[in-house]
Amino acid sequence: MLQSQLFAKTTKQAPKDEKSVNAQFLIRAGFVDKLAAGIYTYLPFGLCVFKKIEKIIEEEIEAIGGQRILMPCLHPRDKWETTGRWQVSEMFKLKGRSEKEYGLGWTHEEIITPLLKKFIFSYKELPCYVYQIQTKFRDEPRAKSGLLRGREFIMKDLYSFHSEQKDLDNYYEKVKNAYFKIFKRCGIGDETYLTLASGGTFSKYSHEFQTITDAGEDIIYICENCGLAINKEIKQEHSKCPECGKAKFRQEKAIEVGNIFKLGIKYSEPFNFKFKDKNGQEKLVVMGCYGAGLDRLMGAVVEVHNDKQGITWPKEIAPCQVHLIQIEDNQKLNKVAGKLYKDLKKNNIEVLYDERKDKSPGEKFAEADLIGIPYRIVVSERTIKKNSIEIKERKEKQSKLVKIKDLPQFLNEKLKTKNKKRQRKI
Amino acid sequence: MLQSQLFAKTTKQAPKDEKSVNAQFLIRAGFVDKLAAGIYTYLPFGLCVFKKIEKIIEEEIEAIGGQRILMPCLHPRDKWETTGRWQVSEMFKLKGRSEKEYGLGWTHEEIITPLLKKFIFSYKELPCYVYQIQTKFRDEPRAKSGLLRGREFIMKDLYSFHSEQKDLDNYYEKVKNAYFKIFKRCGIGDETYLTLASGGTFSKYSHEFQTITDAGEDIIYICENCGLAINKEIKQEHSKCPECGKAKFRQEKAIEVGNIFKLGIKYSEPFNFKFKDKNGQEKLVVMGCYGAGLDRLMGAVVEVHNDKQGITWPKEIAPCQVHLIQIEDNQKLNKVAGKLYKDLKKNNIEVLYDERKDKSPGEKFAEADLIGIPYRIVVSERTIKKNSIEIKERKEKQSKLVKIKDLPQFLNEKLKTKNKKRQRKI
Numbered sequence: 001m002l003q004s005q006l007f008a009k010t011t012k013q014a015p016k017d018e019k020s021v022n023a024q025f026l027i028r029a030g031f032v033d034k035l036a037a038g039i040y041t042y043l044p045f046g047l048c049v050f051k052k053i054e055k056i057i058e059e060e061i062e063a064i065g066g067q068r069i070l071m072p073c074l075h076p077r078d079k080w081e082t083t084g085r086w087q088v089s090e091m092f093k094l095k096g097r098s099e100k101e102y103g104l105g106w107t108h109e110e111i112i113t114p115l116l117k118k119f120i121f122s123y124k125e126l127p128c129y130v131y132q133i134q135t136k137f138r139d140e141p142r143a144k145s146g147l148l149r150g151r152e153f154i155m156k157d158l159y160s161f162h163s164e165q166k167d168l169d170n171y172y173e174k175v176k177n178a179y180f181k182i183f184k185r186c187g188i189g190d191e192t193y194l195t196l197a198s199g200g201t202f203s204k205y206s207h208e209f210q211t212i213t214d215a216g217e218d219i220i221y222i223c224e225n226c227g228l229a230i231n232k233e234i235k236q237e238h239s240k241c242p243e244c245g246k247a248k249f250r251q252e253k254a255i256e257v258g259n260i261f262k263l264g265i266k267y268s269e270p271f272n273f274k275f276k277d278k279n280g281q282e283k284l285v286v287m288g289c290y291g292a293g294l295d296r297l298m299g300a301v302v303e304v305h306n307d308k309q310g311i312t313w314p315k316e317i318a319p320c321q322v323h324l325i326q327i328e329d330n331q332k333l334n335k336v337a338g339k340l341y342k343d344l345k346k347n348n349i350e351v352l353y354d355e356r357k358d359k360s361p362g363e364k365f366a367e368a369d370l371i372g373i374p375y376r377i378v379v380s381e382r383t384i385k386k387n388s389i390e391i392k393e394r395k396e397k398q399s400k401l402v403k404i405k406d407l408p409q410f411l412n413e414k415l416k417t418k419n420k421k422r423q424r425k426i
Numbered sequence: 427m428l429q430s431q432l433f434a435k436t437t438k439q440a441p442k443d444e445k446s447v448n449a450q451f452l453i454r455a456g457f458v459d460k461l462a463a464g465i466y467t468y469l470p471f472g473l474c475v476f477k478k479i480e481k482i483i484e485e486e487i488e489a490i491g492g493q494r495i496l497m498p499c500l501h502p503r504d505k506w507e508t509t510g511r512w513q514v515s516e517m518f519k520l521k522g523r524s525e526k527e528y529g530l531g532w533t534h535e536e537i538i539t540p541l542l543k544k545f546i547f548s549y550k551e552l553p554c555y556v557y558q559i560q561t562k563f564r565d566e567p568r569a570k571s572g573l574l575r576g577r578e579f580i581m582k583d584l585y586s587f588h589s590e591q592k593d594l595d596n597y598y599e600k601v602k603n604a605y606f607k608i609f610k611r612c613g614i615g616d617e618t619y620l621t622l623a624s625g626g627t628f629s630k631y632s633h634e635f636q637t638i639t640d641a642g643e644d645i646i647y648i649c650e651n652c653g654l655a656i657n658k659e660i661k662q663e664h665s666k667c668p669e670c671g672k673a674k675f676r677q678e679k680a681i682e683v684g685n686i687f688k689l690g691i692k693y694s695e696p697f698n699f700k701f702k703d704k705n706g707q708e709k710l711v712v713m714g715c716y717g718a719g720l721d722r723l724m725g726a727v728v729e730v731h732n733d734k735q736g737i738t739w740p741k742e743i744a745p746c747q748v749h750l751i752q753i754e755d756n757q758k759l760n761k762v763a764g765k766l767y768k769d770l771k772k773n774n775i776e777v778l779y780d781e782r783k784d785k786s787p788g789e790k791f792a793e794a795d796l797i798g799i800p801y802r803i804v805v806s807e808r809t810i811k812k813n814s815i816e817i818k819e820r821k822e823k824q825s826k827l828v829k830i831k832d833l834p835q836f837l838n839e840k841l842k843t844k845n846k847k848r849q850r851k852i
Contacts, residue, residue, distance in 0.1 A: 005493075006493070007493060007545050007546070007551070007554045007556060008495075008545060011544075033541055033544070035498055035502065035537065035541075036500075036502045039500050039502075040498065041495060041496065041497045041541060042495055042496040043495050044493045044494060046495075047494055047495055047496050050496070067432070067433060067434075067470045068473055069467060069468055069469050069470060070467065070468040070473050070476070071461075071467045072461055072465045072466065072467060072578050073499070073561060073563075073578060074465050074577060074578045075461075076461065076462045076465075089523065092520050092522065092528075093520065094518050094520035096518065096565045097515065097565050097567060098567070102518075104520075111467070115461075116433070118437075118459070119434060119435055120433070128433045135561060137499075137500065139523050141523060141524070151500060152499060152500045
């Protein structure tokens, strides 16, 4: 895409009331706009990153059998009365003109349980895995952490339905693996720890996925032996690691980027959601639920991947792979850079082409660093004299000269190698 | 996909309070579920159709320069006070714990205008086209038309920003063309008419796209000479066709599937959204807005494309292209049908494979007709004796035998020819 065409430009300053690093950078780099506390608009590049995260989640959840649906945001009061959760103070509530009362969905157990009850009657129809990627609303008293804690945000929520606990236990492990793949592909695999936590209103215990960063609102204790972490809220119940029995922990600040729960019969019971087992006996369906916030994940990635100059996007979720910058303006340069732009696109490489005439090289480089695309390519008089361009990885300091004719292959290999590496590691 | 795996099954009856044909069929065929009046869940096949409609809209809107963003559902009261539209009775309103008031977005002029004001200062940055595909909420007094009139629904809304009226006028014509392409690709091109209508709270006049069907809530008068239609609400202002001057009209019932408006300075004025022209003079930005509801479009397609047995999906938005039905169960048949399923998928043909053992041929055929996939392929003892399968178009009565080895090519040609035809027509 041509940078001159992108309406959402970078800005020097984020709003004064925006303290978080993620929102500061994402606003300044033109990825999001703040409408109100905890409420953001995704601008074209922000939505582009968002869609890449969505695709990764979709692929990994469908690889473990998830069938995608889309449930509504407006929830009738009676469904929430059934489970006694209508009074939860984080739920926004409203009345229509007909005096009908609705809550705005902050989770969807109260919708999916009666929904699946319409379709599942026999053990033959179990297990079953259903997910959605949908807007949620939460009346947050504090919404000061940028994308980490929104009043409106988008979540992937997966629900699993089983005939027995053992089957849930098995699937729960599969979801853990899928989550690690998701976080790895989003570039925060190394920083993210499986963490034992309280189950909140869902179950006694749950597992969180916590990403280490100074911006974290949570404190976790990571077992130095096996790597399992424990959330501070339940740390006093566990003097030893419940996984390996050792008692040496290190304390870290972290952001919760995912949370998975064994619900058991907590929601199938109030909705009387039963199936017939092999012997024709009626039993309650056993459930699990698995959440991950997409905005929060994007915010966490930015908290982990940035430097003083701006964002340093991981390759798989960067808005583009290449930022092509033309400095100086003459016919020959325009032709070379224009052709390079077309050739890269033909090779399926996503390119942002900075062809603007009214910006200095310094301004262009500063903006490129702020936006944080993985590879920066500079075309100038100096480089094309050598039939070359200058290429620099966003995280590196040194650039190198590469012959123009070798560039598509050079890049494809870089990107391919990366993909292969990732696949081997998982 | 294997039909046995699809959790959302067909049902014999839709809810008793659901009168509309579109919702009746979509619920019975397992595409949507009704949560409450005007509030639906998209089940896997429903979401699949929905995503295809979304992709068509995305392609056609980006072809005319639209940049996609995502604005929030929760709107702070002050933005709506600025334009005096806070009191609109269709807007759901709510209060957070902090006493902060929000409206749920039913359109987004009040959000996009101050948003673009942050980025556009000069004539050099105009024109600019920005769109989103986002959930809207409307407190409908009557929500009895299935997907045609939801309390919660998803819309594509495009906004255009111009330095002068003439530029808006030109772009408005481009959007008309893009809309016709969208409706044609969704299979309702022949039934959909450009219709002069009132501008509501937006402008004096607007243009609607009205699709003729008995389920229509609107009455339109179509000029027998040039094909322009006029909405009943403004018909008495136009004894002659404003396009060609003739006065012969036929009356039809129709569904509004799109609505486009020349806003002019109606929203840039209250938000004081100005730009500097070539002479350095400040002027108000001229705006247009262009809406199309995705749920409504899907509902309209079903109202147009159905028969007594069920839905007859147009090819480009059908959930799959082929419904592969195996009748009888033995090792040889399983092998042949299983291999065919794989081969078709390898040829990038989307297939629903009905491999269920516990359904009779009659049940399978009835379900296939209800679901409405364009091609039905039957594999049975009788056909494989001739190394063939039986293929039938959903809308045809006659099936024909095709050699198994010729099938992928046979189908690819059918689908290709169709695509070519479409491209020529537009």
